[in-house]
Amino acid sequence: MTDGLRVLVVDSESATEEVLRAVLEPRGLRVDRVRDLTSQPDCGPPSLLVIDDEKSSADIRSSSGWAGVPRVVIGSAQINGGSESDGGQYLQKPFQYPELIRLVDQLLSDRAA
Structure with missing residues (x-):
């Protein structure tokens, strides 16, 4: 289900990318990182997208280029409730990390449906 899909990590710390790469790549996901x-x-x-930066999350919500x-x-x-309004x-x-994997799987499944 996840083979060939790409996860973009938005984070200023390279350590986050390294950990997420170790967790997600064995699941067939390609992981790239940008600082912003x-x-x-x-x-x-x-x-x-996996965003370890609340400011970037606000930027994404205000940009139509990231819609969907x-x-x-x-x-x-x-x-509240663990989900953003959009x-x-x-x-x-x-x-x-099992929580993150569950959310990644859920969002990718929802996208495929």
Whole structure:
């Protein structure tokens, strides 16, 4: 189900990408990272965004270029119910990687449906 799909990690810390790559690539996902939304790689839109930056999440919500791209926002603030108002999922720090994998699988399944 996930083979060939691309996850774009938006985070200023390379350590986050390394951990997410170790968790997601064995599941058949390709993982790329950008520090912010102005430096998106030239490989087309990703299948899913994982954002470890609440400011970038706000930037995405205000940009029509990201409409329809599912996302998981990892942050320190509590959002009621674990989901953003426009369909993204929110994961509060600290979190367990099985939670992230469950959200990634759920969002990619929803997108395929």
